[in-house]
Amino acid sequence: MARVLVAEDDRNTLSGLVEILRQEGYEVVGVESGKKALRYLERESFDILLTDLRMPDLNGMQLYEQSLAVAPEMKTIVMTAYSSVKDAVDAMKRGVYEYLTKPLDLDELFVILKKAIAEQNLQRENEELKNKLRGTYRFENIIGKSEAMQRVFQTIVKVAKSDATILIRGESGTGKELVARAIHFNSPRAEKPLVEISCASFPETLLESELFGYEKGAFTGAMSRKLGRIEMANGGTIFLDEIGEISGSVQTKLLRVLQEREISRLGGTESIKVDVRVITATNRDLEQAMHEGHFREDLYYRLNVIPIYLPPLRERKEDIPLLIDHFIRKFTKINKKPMMQISNEALQLCLDYDWPGNVRELENAIENAVVLGEGELILPEHLPIFMKSRRTVSPGADLFANAGETYREKMEFAERLVLQEAIQKAGGNKSEAAKRLGISLRTMRYKIRKYKL
Numbered sequence: 001m002a003r004v005l006v007a008e009d010d011r012n013t014l015s016g017l018v019e020i021l022r023q024e025g026y027e028v029v030g031v032e033s034g035k036k037a038l039r040y041l042e043r044e045s046f047d048i049l050l051t052d053l054r055m056p057d058l059n060g061m062q063l064y065e066q067s068l069a070v071a072p073e074m075k076t077i078v079m080t081a082y083s084s085v086k087d088a089v090d091a092m093k094r095g096v097y098e099y100l101t102k103p104l105d106l107d108e109l110f111v112i113l114k115k116a117i118a119e120q121n122l123q124r125e126n127e128e129l130k131n132k133l134r135g136t137y138r139f140e141n142i143i144g145k146s147e148a149m150q151r152v153f154q155t156i157v158k159v160a161k162s163d164a165t166i167l168i169r170g171e172s173g174t175g176k177e178l179v180a181r182a183i184h185f186n187s188p189r190a191e192k193p194l195v196e197i198s199c200a201s202f203p204e205t206l207l208e209s210e211l212f213g214y215e216k217g218a219f220t221g222a223m224s225r226k227l228g229r230i231e232m233a234n235g236g237t238i239f240l241d242e243i244g245e246i247s248g249s250v251q252t253k254l255l256r257v258l259q260e261r262e263i264s265r266l267g268g269t270e271s272i273k274v275d276v277r278v279i280t281a282t283n284r285d286l287e288q289a290m291h292e293g294h295f296r297e298d299l300y301y302r303l304n305v306i307p308i309y310l311p312p313l314r315e316r317k318e319d320i321p322l323l324i325d326h327f328i329r330k331f332t333k334i335n336k337k338p339m340m341q342i343s344n345e346a347l348q349l350c351l352d353y354d355w356p357g358n359v360r361e362l363e364n365a366i367e368n369a370v371v372l373g374e375g376e377l378i379l380p381e382h383l384p385i386f387m388k389s390r391r392t393v394s395p396g397a398d399l400f401a402n403a404g405e406t407y408r409e410k411m412e413f414a415e416r417l418v419l420q421e422a423i424q425k426a427g428g429n430k431s432e433a434a435k436r437l438g439i440s441l442r443t444m445r446y447k448i449r450k451y452k453l
Contacts, residue, residue, distance in 0.1 A: 002117045003044075006030045007037035007051040007063060008079070013102075017050070024110060034058025041070050047117055053080035053091075064096055073123070075116040079104065142178050143323050146316035152179065152308060159306050160186040165258065167243075167303045168281040170310030171428025173358030173453075176281035177241060179308060184237040189277060192236030195229045199250075200242040200431065200441070208250055209266050218267025230263055230274055237277045243303065244284030244295065245431065251296045258302040278303070283428045312428070313355040313362060320350055323359060327366035328378070335370060342369075342378040349380055353387050356424040357453045364452040386416055416451045423453065 004026045008014040011032065018030040029046070031037045034055045041049075049067060053060040064076045078091050081102040091099050098112050142153070159166060160183050168176040177196065184194045202210055209218075213228030230238050240246075246254070257263055258278060262271045280303050289295040313320065324347070328340050342350075346369070355361050369382040418437070426432035434444035447453075 001025065001027045002047040002113075003027045003029070004048045004050055004113070005037055005040055005046040007032075007034055007049070007055065007060070009033060009052060009055045013052075017104075020106065026113075034060070034063040037063055038066055038070075041067050041074075046071065046074055047120055048113060049074055049076045051076065051078055053078050054082065061091060061094070061096075064091075065094070068095075073120065075120060077109075077112060077116070142175060142182060143326050144316060144319040145322060146311075146319050148311045148316050149319060152310065155306075155308055156182055156186065159183060159308075161188070163277050165277070165303055165305040166279045166308060167286075167306070168279065168308045168310065170281075170283060171312045171358055172283050172423070172430060173360030173428070174310040174312060175359050176283075176310060177239070179310065180237075180239040180241075180279045180281060183279060184239075184277075187237070187277070189236050193233050194237045194239065195233035196239040196241065197229050198241045200245040204247040204250065207246065208253070211250065212253060212263050212265055214266035215268040218265070222267065225265070228263065228265065230257060230276060231265075231272060233276045234274050235276075237279060240278070240280045242282060242284075243280040244282040244286055244289055248296070251299050255296065255299045255302060258299075284431075285429075313358045317351055320362070321347065323362055324350060324366055327363050328370060331367045331370040337370065338376060340370060340373060340376055340378055343380070346378050346380045346383055349383060349387055354424070356420045356428075358428070361453060368452075386413065386420075412451075415447070416453075419447055419451060419453060423448075 004021055006014060006017050006021070006028060008017065008030070009032055014030045014032060018028045021028045029040060029044075031040060034051070035057045037049070037051065038058065040046075049064070049071075051060040051063055055063075058066075060078045060080070064078070067074060067076065075097040076095075077098045077100060078096050079100050079102055097116055100109065100112070142149070142156075144150070144152070156179065166180075166183065168179050170176050180196070181194065184190065197210060199207060209226070209228070211228050211230055213226050213231055214222050216222055216224050240254075253263070257274065257276070260271075261275065262273050264271055286295055286300055286304075290297050290300050313323075324342055328342065331337075332339055350362070350365075357364075365384050365387065366378075368384055369378045373379070373382045419433075422433040422436050423430065426436060430444055430448065431441055434441045437444070439447075
């Protein structure tokens with residue numbers, strides 16, 4: 001229920017307005033002077049201030065200006081029996097929401113009230129969303145007490161204030177996208193768009209149109225103009241994940257963005273200026289790709305202005321208990337379950353495991369444990385079965401002792417182990433792991449999702 005404060009020195013007009021607004025469903029407080037209205041605003045919150053312009057102690061414009069200090073988000077509507085175009089224009093210039101003449105047209109008043117409240121609700125929703133984003137992606141939520149992660153935090157604080165291009169390195173699952181978001185949402189560009197794209201998710205031709213957009217008729221099926229992701233990020237940040245997977249033609253166009261700060265849509269001749277900060281990430285060895293002629297040297301140096309390295313989880317095991325606690329809190333809340341703790345045996349199992357899928361794999365394991373657990377304690381049996389098998393299997397032991405009873409379960413168990421080993425030996429590079437296994441990248445991605453690697 002919207003709250004309206006009415007300030008009107010004419011008692012009959014005041015009582016009539018209060019009664020009518022209450023009948024329309026508003027919560028209304030009526031006062032006979034500007035000073036009384038100001039005292040109410042200092043101790044209570046209102047959505048709308050409906051005030052007479054001419055009052056003896058504090059006129060409507062004075063009341064509006066003083067109200068800004070205590071209620072800056074409130075919408076103010078000024079009423080007057082002395083209609084003047086000059087007064088109306090002056091009031092609107094100074095920020096008053098609307099200016100009405102007496103006698104009031106009640107239909108007009110109700111339309112204006114509904115419009116003002118709708119705009120106010122939208123502003124609040126936007127602010128809540130921004131606050132939620134800031135809370136989700138601020139760098140304090142990237143968990144870690146290890147020396148390596150402390151260095152990452154310090155770097156984020158320093159680079160967030162600049163517009164420097166950043167290259168985030170690390171294996172799959174280490175949280176590169178979280179670092180990119182933390183940098184953006186702690187930067188002067190935080191109120192502008194953050195546009196993210198995984199370069200490996202698109203074929204070469206489609207990636208080019210996604211990044212740079214296209215004009216109507218640029219190719220068969222281009223029925224209208226489409227803005228590219230880089231143009232959509234204008235004023236903000238573009239995050240290009242898996243940058244090592246882009247083709248030579250896309251590399252050339254991206255180099256132009258970094259050098260000239262402009263793009264051209266596919267099928268277009270116009271050069272479009274863009275103001276974007278570029279953050280990229282990769283799990284590939286770009287130096288090796290550059291040496292083999294697969295990645296442009298000039299682009300590499302343009303991207304690698306400030307490198308940030310995220311260590312794999314196996315190199316910062318002191319962070320595992322903190323991460324487990326964070327994920328337990330997260331998933332007990334999501335699943336509306338009582339707070340849980342991890343047993344010493346289950347914790348030791350987590351510490352002994354190498355986590356080839358890094359933080360993402362740990363998160364999946366804890367979610368699995370929270371969902372399957374029934375008491376207040378996470379036990380070894382609540383963790384994924386491959387973790388226990390990996391720890392307990394010794395030479396000559398039955399590899400499938402804990403894999404399940406059916407042949408299908410044993411096959412899936414073995415396939416998961418093979419996939420894990422391939423990913424680990426490929427340094428977390430999914431494309432390289434797929435090549436070693438002799439399968440397509442699409443099949444590789446499907447199996448990664450299937451087994452939550």
